[in-house]
Amino acid sequence: MVKxxxxxxxxxxxxxxxxxxxMFKTSMYGFKSQKMYDNCPKCNLRxxxxxxxxxxxxxxxxxxxxxxAVTVGIVTYLITGEQESPWIYVITIFLFSLVLAPLNFRYxxxxxxxxxxxxxxxxxxxxxx
Numbered sequence: 001m002v003k004x005x006x007x008x009x010x011x012x013x014x015x016x017x018x019x020x021x022x023m024f025k026t027s028m029y030g031f032k033s034q035k036m037y038d039n040c041p042k043c044n045l046r047x048x049x050x051x052x053x054x055x056x057x058x059x060x061x062x063x064x065x066x067x068x069a070v071t072v073g074i075v076t077y078l079i080t081g082e083q084e085s086p087w088i089y090v091i092t093i094f095l096f097s098l099v100l101a102p103l104n105f106r107y108x109x110x111x112x113x114x115x116x117x118x119x120x121x122x123x124x125x126x127x128x129x
Contacts, residue, residue, distance in 0.1 A: 003018075003019050010110055010114050013106060013110050015042060016113045016114045017040065017043050017045045018042045018045070021037070021040035021041045023047060028102045028103060034102060053112075054109055054112065060108035060111050060116075061108035064107070064108060065104065068093075068096060068104075069097070072092055072096045073089050073093060076092045076093075077089075
């Protein structure tokens, strides 16, 4: 069986080992909270490698929010040309952060598992049908 390319699997939040199993039980913008599977439904990889593992995802989420704030601030300045009032920047950055919070939550965990997890890297060649 041909493996899904890593970038495609990452974008669709698939298991970093087999790249076929879902990581999340619910949709990103659903009315229920975002719940992760404990293990991959296909290859049984345990997602939370150790207790409290996903606290590290806060650092990835923080980096996302800083990049978002800088980008939205620059775009707001280019569109409005406003230099006097900081409130236009505060409001636009807050609104974008709020709307993109579910995306930030989900992909901070996905990126943590894909690129920052040494225990999964050596399992990369796992081939399970």
